[in-house]
Amino acid sequence: MISRIIKEGFRGVGRHWAMSLYSAIAVTITLLIISLFLMFSANVRRFTQNVEQSVQIYAGIDYDYESPEKMADIKKEILAISGVSKVTYYSKEEELEYWLDSFDDEAIKEIYAPDDEYNPMHAAFYIETEEGARIQPVAEAVGKIEGIDKVNYGGESTLSLVHAMASVRRGGLFIVIALSLLAIFLIQNTIQLTIMAREDEIKIMQYVGANNRFIRMPFLMEGIIIGVMGAILPIIVTIWSYMYLYSLTGGILLSSMFRMVQPMPFVLYVSGILLVTGMLVGLVGSFLSVTKRLRVRR
Amino acid sequence: MIECTHVYKRYKKGTNALYDINIKVEQGEFVYIIGPTGSGKSTLIKLLDGEEVPTKGTIKVVGIDVGKLKRRQIPIYRRNIGVVFQDYRLLPTKTVFENISYALEVINMRKSQVQKRTEEVMEVVGLKEKGNAFPNELSGGQQQRVAIARAIANRPKVLIADEPTGNLDPAKSDDIMYLLEKINREYGTTILMVTHDLTLVNKHRKRTVLLDHGHINADLAEGGYVQHDQ
Numbered sequence: 001m002i003s004r005i006i007k008e009g010f011r012g013v014g015r016h017w018a019m020s021l022y023s024a025i026a027v028t029i030t031l032l033i034i035s036l037f038l039m040f041s042a043n044v045r046r047f048t049q050n051v052e053q054s055v056q057i058y059a060g061i062d063y064d065y066e067s068p069e070k071m072a073d074i075k076k077e078i079l080a081i082s083g084v085s086k087v088t089y090y091s092k093e094e095e096l097e098y099w100l101d102s103f104d105d106e107a108i109k110e111i112y113a114p115d116d117e118y119n120p121m122h123a124a125f126y127i128e129t130e131e132g133a134r135i136q137p138v139a140e141a142v143g144k145i146e147g148i149d150k151v152n153y154g155g156e157s158t159l160s161l162v163h164a165m166a167s168v169r170r171g172g173l174f175i176v177i178a179l180s181l182l183a184i185f186l187i188q189n190t191i192q193l194t195i196m197a198r199e200d201e202i203k204i205m206q207y208v209g210a211n212n213r214f215i216r217m218p219f220l221m222e223g224i225i226i227g228v229m230g231a232i233l234p235i236i237v238t239i240w241s242y243m244y245l246y247s248l249t250g251g252i253l254l255s256s257m258f259r260m261v262q263p264m265p266f267v268l269y270v271s272g273i274l275l276v277t278g279m280l281v282g283l284v285g286s287f288l289s290v291t292k293r294l295r296v297r298r
Numbered sequence: 299m300i301e302c303t304h305v306y307k308r309y310k311k312g313t314n315a316l317y318d319i320n321i322k323v324e325q326g327e328f329v330y331i332i333g334p335t336g337s338g339k340s341t342l343i344k345l346l347d348g349e350e351v352p353t354k355g356t357i358k359v360v361g362i363d364v365g366k367l368k369r370r371q372i373p374i375y376r377r378n379i380g381v382v383f384q385d386y387r388l389l390p391t392k393t394v395f396e397n398i399s400y401a402l403e404v405i406n407m408r409k410s411q412v413q414k415r416t417e418e419v420m421e422v423v424g425l426k427e428k429g430n431a432f433p434n435e436l437s438g439g440q441q442q443r444v445a446i447a448r449a450i451a452n453r454p455k456v457l458i459a460d461e462p463t464g465n466l467d468p469a470k471s472d473d474i475m476y477l478l479e480k481i482n483r484e485y486g487t488t489i490l491m492v493t494h495d496l497t498l499v500n501k502h503r504k505r506t507v508l509l510d511h512g513h514i515n516a517d518l519a520e521g522g523y524v525q526h527d528q
Contacts, residue, residue, distance in 0.1 A: 004403065015391040204387045207347070208401040208448060209377035211370070295369070 009221025013229075019193065020226050027230025027281060030183035031274050034176055035238045038270050041172030046261050048165035055162070057129070057139045058152040060122035065147035066092075071123065074147050078125060081141045083134035088126045095121040122149055135162070183281045184288075192289035202293050212294045219290040220283055227282025228275065235271040242267050299325045299456055299488045300346070305355035307341050307512075315341040316512045319355070323490060325455065328482045330499055330521070331492045333509035339492045342509070343460045346490070347381050348372045360455050377405050380449030380457040380487075384464035386441040388433040388448075394420070395429035398448045405452055419447040423477060439470035443477065450481055457481065459491040463498060471495060475502050 013020045059078070061071060071089070078087050090098070096119055103109050114120070129138050135153050143151040205215045243263050251260045300323040307316040316338045323329050333339050344350040345357055348364050357364045360378045367375055388397050399416045407415070420426050423443040433441055442462060449457055459478065463471035475498060482489050493499065499506060503521035507514060 012391075200387075201389055201391070204389055205400070205404075206373055207376060207381055207387065208404055209373050209375075209452075210400075210404040211373045214404055 005217045005221050008218035009225055012218055012222040013225050016198075020222070020229070023226045023282075023285075024230040026186045027183065027227055027278050028233050030179055030186060030281075031231055031234035031278055032237060034179050034183070034277065035234050035270060035274055037172055037176050037179070038273060039238070039242055041169055041176070042261050042266065042270075044165055044168050044172065047258050048162065048169060050259060051161060051165065055129075055135055055153065057127040057135065057142060058150075059125045059127060059142050059145075059148050060150040060152075061124060062147050062149040063122070066123055070147060074145055075125065077145045078127060078142055081138055083129050083131070083138050084127055085130045086128040088128075090124050090126065092119045092121045092123045095124055180277060180281070183277075184284050186285075188285040188288045192292075196293075199293055202290075215294060216287075216290050219286050223282035223284075223286025224279050225282070226286075227278035227280070230282070231275045231278030234274050234278075238270050238274065239267045242270075299323050299327070299360060300490060301356075301358040302342075302345075303356050303358075305345065305357055306353045307338075307345060307350065308353045314512055316345075316352075319514060321507060321514070321517070323488060325488055326482070326486045328479070328489045328504045329491070330504055330506045331490065331509060332494060332496070332499055332506060333515075334494065336511075337509040338512040339494075339509055340460070341512075343381075343458060343492055346458055347379065348375055373404075377452060378454055378456065380446075380452075380454040382442070382445050382449050382457065382459040382462045384461035386433070386438075386445045388441060388444055390433055393430050393432055394425060394436070394444050397433070397444055398451050401448050401451045407452075415451060419451050422450070422481070423447040437470075438465050439473060442466065442470075442474055446474070446477060446481070450485070450487065453485070454487065456488045456490065459489065461492055461494070463493065463495055468497065471498055472501075 061074065065071065065074065075087055075089065078084060096114075099121065100109050100113060103112070125142075127138065127142060129135050139151050139153045142148060202215055246260055246263045249260065251262070252258065253260065300321065302319050302321045305316055305319040306314075308314050319338075319342070321329075331339055331342060341350065345352055346359060346364065348367055352365045355365075359375075362375055362378065364375065389400065392400065395416055398419060399412045402412045402415055417426070417429075420429060423446055425440060425443050425447065428436065428440065428444075433444065436444065442465075446462070457478075462478070463474050466474065478489055478491065479502065481487050499521070506516075506518050506521045508516040508518075
């Protein structure tokens with residue numbers, strides 16, 4: 001039974017090769033676009049995560065609250081804020097050292113280094129949040145804690161970058177879904193064309209006593225085969241182009257913050273998605289169009 | 299085998315096609331249905347193969363009430379009858395062998411048996427060496443033979459032939475008739491043949507039912523064409 005379906009499916013593709021090729025090309029084009037968006041959105045996702053992870057909230061401690069007990073209380077209060085994932089303490093000395101280290105020129109370091117025991121820096125907590133979107137509310141809550149002198153989180157520009165990336169990500173997903181639907185519609189139409197040409201064939205099959213399942217199965221197989229055929233080129237293009245781009249850029253775009261997703265096994269995942277999408281689209285497309293023609297007229 | 303009792307058919311458009319049709323065909327009979335265009339011959343065939351439902355009355359074929367069948371049951375019912383059409387209706391993308399074996403695969407016959415039976419009926423219709431040809435490579439007469447082979451492949455008790463010689467020249471028509479007679483004689487298949495080829499009807503005499511304007515005008519056991527005032 002199954003061998004008949006597979007055999008008939010391949011035979012159908014072979015004997016209507018022009019129509020099959022036409023449908024397969026429709027699949028190929030949509031899968032290429034889907035592949036492009038998959039690669040794009042996966043990388044944007046990775047960039048966003050990188051950016052979000054590197055954004056921290058700086059909370060400087062007031063000079064009057066530098067005793068260990070008071071600072072322990074402040075830390076407790078910060079940790080109690082929802083969305084906070086990590087709090088790291090830096091002492092006044094560490095802060096000063098960090099600040100001085102930011103100058104390359106030894107002479108300038110000399111000028112700024114305080115000559116007596118006086119240290120103008122604040123001790124500070126560096127706070128990381130669970131997700132980028134929580135930065136602003138967490139920063140506001142931290143600012144209200146008694147003993148916090150100053151809160152800083154890189155400002156609006158960081159936030160808007162995070163927001164922009166999130167919406168690019170959402171938009172990418174939406175486009176992928178919309179394209180898949182478009183692909184099904186396209187394939188349904190092409191397969192419908194091939195089936196309209198074969199309406200008589202289906203009628204004859206019904207005349208000799210074939211039930212709907214018997215007629216439908218080989219057509220579904222044909223749809224799957226067409227889907228697979230259509231997926232071959234996009235898979236090759238995906239693997240080759242992503243590998244090429246990765247090796248060309250060394251995996252880094254513009255700055256170390258924009259690090260690309262490793263090609264292995266990422267391209268294999270994308271290929272898998274393309275193959276399954278192609279098969280599903282072919283299956284659904286031929287199912288929709290063959291079922292329409294199967295109703296026995298009475 | 300075939301029993302029509304008070305069958306009426308009226309199409310939705312309002313045209314009446316058949317009035318009070320009563321026909322009884324016994325097993326092994328060979329019956330012609332003749333009549334001019336528009337006399338209701340095609341409607342009768344459609345009622346018999348389940349394509350149309352009678353407005354009134356019952357049609358029983360091999361004991362099955364055809365009018366009461368649900369849509370899904372039609373393909374299964376059609377396995378009991380073989381149908382041959384004027385335009386052959388072969389699957390153009392399948393070879394002669396595949397066209398015939400398809401009708402057997404449909405009833406889930408085992409593969410080895412399909413092979414055997416297909417070769418058998420190809421022999422019966424005299425196309426043993428044409429198995430790998432496609433329908434468009436055959437003459438009309440040959441295509442009709444394939445259609446007949448397909449129709450009798452699963453040994454139906456009833457064979458319905460709708461103008462089987464309609465597209466063929468007289469010599470080829472004769473050949474088809476001999477073939478149908480052979481099937482009727484050797485396998486005891488009940489044959490109902492719709493035709494308007496009067497030469498054939500007069501040459502191969504059989505029980506003849508004359509349809510006119512949806513009425514049965516005559517049912518002659520001895521056959522031959524009835525002259526009547528037009």
